[in-house]
Amino acid sequence: MASLLSAHLSNPKPLLPLPLIRATSYSISTNATAVPAQSPTSSLQSLEETFGRKGIKFIESNGIPSVELSVRNGSSVNLRLSDALITSYKPKVFWKDDGCKEVLRTIQAVEDPSSVKGGIGLILNDLSKTTNNSSPWYLSEWVVKDTDSDSFDAVQIELGCTNGNGTLEVTYVISLYPLSLATAVIVNNTGPKPIELTSAILSHIKMDKRDGTAIDGLIGCSYCAHPPLDSSFGILSPVEAMKPDDEPSGWFGSSKPDAPKAGVWTVEDNQYTFLKNKLSRVYAVPPPERSKRMRRTPPSNYTTIDKHGSKLNFRIIRMGFEDIYLGSPGSFAKRNNGEDYFICTGPASMMVPVVLNPEEEWRAAQVIEHDNL
């Protein structure tokens, strides 16, 4: 029952345990049953009976079964069960009574209220499958496997998903703590052949003002312009993300910001990466350098800054992933009837696919934490 952590950095593929899993003095014995979603209310009820805890509530929003996680200090997370998309994360960031503020940007399509874009989502692409199917395999058909809660300060839910022919088993664990939110993915290769994966956990973080949006902590890391991985929840599609911004900038007419060409690697030499203009970058070790003896690792965490808006900083910690994706919409943010600015960022393993041999497991996680209190 007690699970200790160990991280081996010796393998080329780092195996990392789930974040924030510690030895506890009690064990939860729940039967992890897959609940078929036939009639929403009855399945919600059965979910609630099997998995409901203090701080874990199964609700229905816009016809989609979701679960709401909350902890004692008021922080809460809304997670959609159909596609494992976190649609809302409201940590307590101010000391006043109702001091929770929404961190994530989500957009609801007008014609189809059940489709939501934005939030925090997991992208997992099985590259070896694209030969048969023309469309990449999207993660869907999530089932709740297990939940855990210590009634006060920690809540955890585990979702499972398998791909069509049973060769891949994916587990997605979302844990909520008073000052942080951890999302971890564990991929198990249950098939006979090695599988190549590209993966990312992308978060769309809301910024109150476009002007002072920046990222701190990526100095010294090399980057290149690169589109994000394609996903069902990305507000900007890969093609849109790479398009240069066509809004007239400043008072000097159309002065083009120097958009680096895709494939050209440069080293970030600013302490702060300003995100006022449109960009789409991957911060990583350039693939040709990865075979070298010793490579300079990208930073393990970075902070988002909203200097003129909410003045809140959020630290995003990457574990197990190799690269960091950073995208900012520029003037595209206004397109979807929103005045709010946002950035799309998160850890990824997208430049070089991860090779997973049969019977092997790959773990990776992202933690968003803040010390604004």
Add this chain to the structure above:
Amino acid sequence: MVVHQFNSLGLLLLPQTTKKCHIRLSQNLKLGEGRKSYAINIDSQTSSISETTATTTTPDTDEGPPVIDFAFVNSRLLPDGSPDVQYRSACGGQKLRDIMLENHVELYGPYARPLLNCGGGGTCGTCIVEVIDGNQLLSPKTPKEKEKLKKKPKKWRLACQTVVGKEDSRGELIIQQLPEWKLHEWE
């Protein structure tokens, strides 16, 4: 290696509990004579260090200019208890402080602002690092260091007074940043 069991999930109750972590430098690290890989166990209660040498019989070919490889371990562990390591490479012959600042590795912590440290003079005592491994590459302690670090553990050094190797040295160094703030123990 501990495998996480899925049927029971534990939750974070305390920020630190007994955990074993391994940190190993890149496997292909080549020294002059052979390949060496370290496995260092960090255990907050008991600590042990185990060194496994896997020497290859074939002589290593010279790979480029001589550099020294560094593993900088942050004072804060990652949320899952594993050490937060940054790998860097630099030429020998420089002061450790210069290497760390150039490669954007946190050295001063809260004293990084302009007037809070002496900027390499050896007078403020804020650039303390702990040398986990690779001490043989470093210059001996200067009198200034001995003065500042009189009551501190023997492995601690002042980065602004420590010169790492010579211009043509190769080697590997594991440095713990901000040892006064670290939450884990090394042997």
